[in-house]
Amino acid sequence: MQIVNPFGPGEQNEKEDPFTQPGETIELTQMDPTHDNLAANEDPDKIIISNPSKAVSNLHRGMRRRCLDFEKVGARRKNIEDGSSSGSVVVQSDEKITYENTQLVPFKPSSDSSRCILPGIGLHLNALAINAKDSKKIKHETFSSSVTLSGSAASFHSPTSGQELDESLTLVSAERDMDPNDNVVPFVEDFSQTSPKKKRRRLEGEAEACKRCNCKKSKCLKLYCECFAAGVYCIEPCACQDCFNKPIHEDTVLATRKQIESRNPLAFAPKVIRSSEPAPEIGDESSKTPASARHKRGCNCKKSSCLKKYCECYQGGVGCSLNCRCEGCKNAFGRKDDFPNLGSASVEMEDEPEDETEASEKNGVDKTLQKTEIQNNDEQHPHSALPTTPLRFSRPLVQLPFSSKGKPPRSFLGVGSSSGLYTGQRYGKQNFLRPQWKFEKQFQNVPDDEIPEILRENHSPSSGIKTSSPNSKRVSPPQSNLEPSPGRRSGRKLILQSIPSFPSLTPHH
DNA sequence: GAGTTTGAAACT
DNA sequence: CAGTTTCAAACTC
Incomplete structure (x- = not known):
């Protein structure tokens, strides 16, 4: 796979494959004991997502994953590419997944302004929630599993909370992408065929709160971009220009994130x-x-x-x-x-x-x-x-x-x-x-x-x-915190270990 | 809506 | 690491 370089030829700094860092390991590999196969199956041309950061950042990352659709997408793609897709829970027909779907789902029209209260990530998942109205399955699996939020969480409850999180993430993205009931396509098309202004106008009022980034130069690949910084793809309400923060540019987004994280492992951590x-x-x-x-x-x-x-x-x-x-x-x-x-x-x-x-x-x-x-x-x-x-x-x-x-x-x-x-x-x-x-x-x-x-x-x-x-x-x-006191270590370790289990949440085959 | 201010992010 | 520049949001008019 080739990376789309979002930066123009003249763009400084980023123009030279800023995404890969020698000696670094792919994040998912690092985090996922089962990922060896995945990595092995990676397309040689596929960029290696690096992850210089260690435990703590992983910790964050593991958590973040739930929020980062593009990461989820990346993870899912890996699963897809790898026959051993962790997908039981996630998906059954990965091949049919389109990244556009990932992006689109959030756009599902809804007059429910409440979701707009939580723009950004919320848009995605909230949209999911909305979709869930049509699909209890989504609602149940996605949310109950996440973080033991509901009683039904028991089914997903794992000894490690981190795993739960990852599970939820996986579920969220997977369900969203895969659920046939999602009916996102029509919506998607609707938006895709609408001019930005028109779309915007449509969203105004009812969902002004949904308005998101307005980046013009950053291509939404820098922390200047609120969407990017928040770990979400830019979506409909965004008025950004030359936006690369979209599922279609998943690799670019991931790579850029890695780059930024390499500079500041906590760049995407909660502020x-x-x-x-x-x-x-x-x-x-x-x-x-x-x-x-x-x-x-x-x-x-x-x-x-x-x-x-x-x-x-x-x-x-x-x-x-x-x-x-x-x-x-x-x-x-x-x-x-x-x-x-x-x-x-x-x-x-x-x-x-x-x-x-x-x-x-x-x-x-x-x-x-x-x-x-x-x-x-x-x-x-x-x-x-x-x-x-x-x-x-x-x-x-x-x-x-x-x-x-x-x-x-x-x-x-x-x-x-x-x-x-x-x-x-x-x-x-x-x-x-x-x-x-x-x-x-x-x-x-x-x-x-x-x-x-x-x-x-x-x-x-x-x-x-x-x-x-x-x-x-x-x-x-x-x-310094990677070596917590013994008492804490156990707890932390659990989470750290759980993160790697991201794909493993889904029984193989 | 255009212009200004502000401070984070990025860069040197 | 400090200083500067770039950037986009927040704000003002």
Whole structure:
């Protein structure tokens, strides 16, 4: 297979096969003990997806997989190419899969604006959920299996949560692609035949929130692109130009991702890390509060005072932390100065003499948030029938007092990747079928008892990220965390091992 | 809708 | 690693 080089001949940097890195192993191979055959069967010309990152990044990746359709596609393709497709659960007729389907499904028309609340990844899976209306099978397998979200999850429950995640991923993508009931084709055609403007217009209003990236130069293959960064393909609502972030360019996307990850293994990790408690080992209550979430790298705001969505922390609905290098931080969710308070930063009054109005302002915001959340809780219930996708787990903790247009923060999309994966596991059961935001909100109420030991130990990638390089903008591989304390290791290891089992979830033959 | 501002990402 | 440039979202008008 040949890589489509998304970059023009004159494009610097990327023009020279930026995707492959010598000495690196294919991700899936690395992650999947059963992948040897797969790799062996790879087309020689097929680009080798590299994965320089190790355990931790794998951890993220494993989680992310559920979100990354293109990865799933890649994985699926491997399965397809390999006769031993792990497909029992996944698919039976892989050969019929078209990548376009992957892309299309999300476009399935729907007036259900609720799905638009979760653009990005959510679009895909939410669409799935919508499709699920026509297909209980999808609904059941996809969501129940994911993260043990429902009682039926038992059927998929594996000793390793990671595997569950992968399973869910596989199922999600597979079901979506394969389900004959999906009826995506007509929809697809519809969109494909419609001019961008027309499509856009169509989506306006009903789904303005679905509007996504607007990239012009990045080809949607850089983190500038919200879709790409979120680990999803660009879809209909996008107004991007020269977009390569589409299933048809799967290889390019994968390769580019690898490249970016090689530079920053956590590039696709969730930006907002939950329960980044400074002392997770303590396991105190505070560590369970979403309020303890922090932006993984912290912001670097200079002028926005962390009060606008320019600020990733604010955008993510979390307070600034010591990782932040912001100036004049007034983050309503918790100022950097308040970071030592961590979990309560965004909720409690601080005795920051520096600015009373800020405190009150913060309080006001929190109240607003709380109110919003409560309202949303009520409002969302009607949608509880909508399957909650793992992707939704990666939403921000709180409903921001976002503006006017009611347009959800794009960054909420998904965060791409793994973010919520862990938390999702933690709260899956109770929140099955619930919208993400609610999910997050609720998860703080989950009794510790209900949190599987493993998850308790591994629930947050933050521990690794956080300790690695608090102030470095570009997160380096948190190697230090690759060697967790013995107590944690067991748990983490489970997940790490589970990830490789991605294809294995499906009994061979 | 066009233009500006902003800060992350990418690059040097 | 710091400084600069590029980029696209957020924001303003």
